[in-house]
Amino acid sequence: MPIKITDLNYVYSAGTPFAKHALKNVDLYIEDGEFWGVIGHTGSGKSTLFSHLNALTRIQSGVIQVDEFTMTGNGGKKLKRKNRPDFKALRARVGMVFQYPEYQLFAESVEEDVAFGAKNIGIKGDELAERVENAIKMVGLDYEEVRSRSPFDLSGGQKRRVALAGVLAMHPKVLVLDEPTAGLDPRGKKEILDLITEIKAALCPTIIMISHNMDEVARYCDKIAVMADGELKLTATPKELFTQTGLLESLHIEMPQVTALACALASRGLDVSGAALTEDELVEEILRAKGVTA
Amino acid sequence: MKDVTIGQYYPVSSPIHRLDPRIKLLAVILYIVAIFFIQKFVGFALVAVFLLAAVFLSRVPLLKVLRSLRAVLFLVTFTMIISVLFYSSKTAEPLWAWGIIKIYKQGLINAARMGLRLILLVLGPSLLTLTTTPTALTDGLESLLKPLALIKLPIHELAIIMSIALRLIPTLMEETEKIMNAQKARCADFDTGNIFKRAKALIPVLIPLFVSSFRRADELADAMDSRCYRGAKGRTRMKRLKLHFRDFAASFVMLALFFVILVLRYNWFGWAFVAALI
Structure with missing residues (x-):
């Protein structure tokens, strides 16, 4: 169930x-089961881009395909019902967790709040109760x-966990998280990120x-994916991106701290690769350089 | 919802934009009074020309100014039709009659006056809001109402309440949109169903909105407190309103217009050509 974004434009x-050109000719292909990170400065169009995915932002021009749902633009105008996909089904498929999602909570009890989305897509009775319970447990709260x-x-x-559970109870297959x-x-x-990894393995x-x-x-x-000034500058794996110092500089992206440390060590003469992205990798590199076998 | 601009301020730089807000406020008041003194069509034409000149000077597109008429279009048409239908005269011959409906020439003239008056009444103040930021307007109002502080009216407090409210409107709009999007992402449906269903659908938006408004108000109060805000007492201004040459020039033009309108109305000098105008 891939996501395909073709030639997407958006002007505020x-x-x-x-008037502000928030998205310029964005093309992006996201394969199933991938964990994408999107980086870019404030106002680079990241949030605008992904709010298109579940039709919260009307397409002005371009095409977006999410599984069987195809969305096209109508110059930013409302599409006739027969010309557009079923938004409820689409929104159940693509879960969206906004920045500071805890500000969207409204119900009298945690249970009710988590059930809100699932109820809206027509889940009832035992299944609803079960989904709510599972979602609350999944985000690591005591049900x-x-x-x-x-x-x-x-x-x-x-x-924040409750808000996340509210999205998970809809059983999305794609989860978009805006600065979780x-x-x-x-x-x-760290807890939230580990939680996201678990969610990825178990549900979405x-x-x-x-x-x-x-x-x-x-x-x-x-x-x-690196966004700047409404353009998708490039897509790469973390290794490809963070080992190219020149590229990082031209895109005004900082290095991860671990990589920066590895580079600093390498420049002081320690024989470590500057490509270490995680602490474990760096530790291994240092041990290897020092001739210690773990 | 992003396109809603409160106070519809049109951000360009122009002589009209730079005028002192107090002068602009007073000018608009005088403008409104002047319109009520107009009886001859020459007067309406004069004010229309004056307004056009002001719009031209302000560099706001004419269409943008005229757009403010949309809101009163119905009112204007309705008033004009009513005043045509209900005019009656014992002496004059009707132009056209059908049963009890009689239309007189004088009725049409009255309706035209009424329509022009309403249209000009709306356009003037809307040029004011297009060329003055809400903050400048509040500052101007505060300064103009200052004498009322003598009778213990808390003018400064009212002004600060108003500017905070104005300042927060866009924030609240943004917040509303965010929360609506978050609930829409959870498949909330705001667009279908009858009025009760729709009202109920707004609960998940209103509750978080209230919660965050209270939180924001608290934080703002703390922030003001920690910067020693104690109301009007001893508070100085960073941007002091100062009158410039252009403000005096504008006042002069406005007063001249008002004077001409009064002359047209009362014909103090007994000029024959003024009396002959309709």
Whole structure:
């Protein structure tokens, strides 16, 4: 179930002095089961691009295919019902977790809030209860303890998990996460990212994560898309991207800290490869350079 | 929802944009008063020419200014039709009659006056909001209303409430859109069903919106407190409103227009050509 984006364009406030070209001829192909990281500065068009995937943003021009759903543009105007795919089915397929998703919570109990999306796509009765329970457990919360509590009484991290569970209960096959770790402490960040890896293995094979943190992207993603000024500058694997210092500089991308450290060590004469992306890789490199066998 | 601009400010630089907001506010008030004094079509033409000149100077596209008429189009047509239908005269011959409906020449003239008056009434203030930022307007209002502080009206507080409210409208719109998108991503449906169903569908938007508004208000109060905000007492301004030559020039033009309108109406000098105008 791949995602294919062809020649996508988007202009904000077209025809006014505020007009801004947010997306320029974006082409992107995302294979099933891939973990994509999307990086780029604020305002580079990342969020706009991916809000197209489940039809939250109307296509102005271009084509998007998600599995059997094909969406085309109508100059930004509303498409007639018969000319457009079933948005509910599409939105159940492509789960979208926004920045600070905890601000979308509204229901009286955690259970009800998590059930909201699943209910909207017509899940009822036992299946609904089961999905809600599984989703809450999957995000690492104690189901019995939180199910009837008000979501507003939870801690920030817990709220974020509840919001995530609300999307998971719809059983999406593609999950788009917009800066899922924003505002969390290092430990909370790691927990959420490990959680996403679990979700990928158990429920939702394709993950697209928008992030500003190069360490996260280098460590968790299979592929990286770099956006700048509304253009998709390149797609590459973390290894390809983060080992090309010149390229990084021209795109104004920082290195992951581990890679930067590896490069610094290499430039001081230690025989390590500058391509280490994770701590484990770097440790291995250092041990090898020092002639220690683990 | 992104396209909604509050106060519809049109950001270009022009002599009209740079005018002091107080002068602009007073000019608009005088403009409105002037329109009510107009009886002759020459007067309407004069004001229309004046307005066109102002629009030209302001570099706001004419269409953008005229767009503000959309909101009152119905009102204008309705008033004009009513005033044509309900005009009656014992002495004059109707131009056209059908049963109890009689249409008189004077009725048509009255309707035209009414229509022109309404249209000009809307266009003036809309040029003001197109060329003045909401913040500048509030500053201007605060400064103009300052004398009322003498009778213990909390003018500064009202002004700061207004500017905070104005400042937060775009933020709230953005927030609403974000939350709506988040709920839409969970397949919430805001567009179908009857009115009750739709109202109920808004609950998942309104509750998070309220929660975040309260949170934001709290944070803002703390931020103002920590920067020693204590109301009007001892507070100075960074951008002090100052009158420039252009402000005096604009005031002069506006007063001249007002004077001409009054002369057209009352013909103080007994000029025959003024009396002959309709």
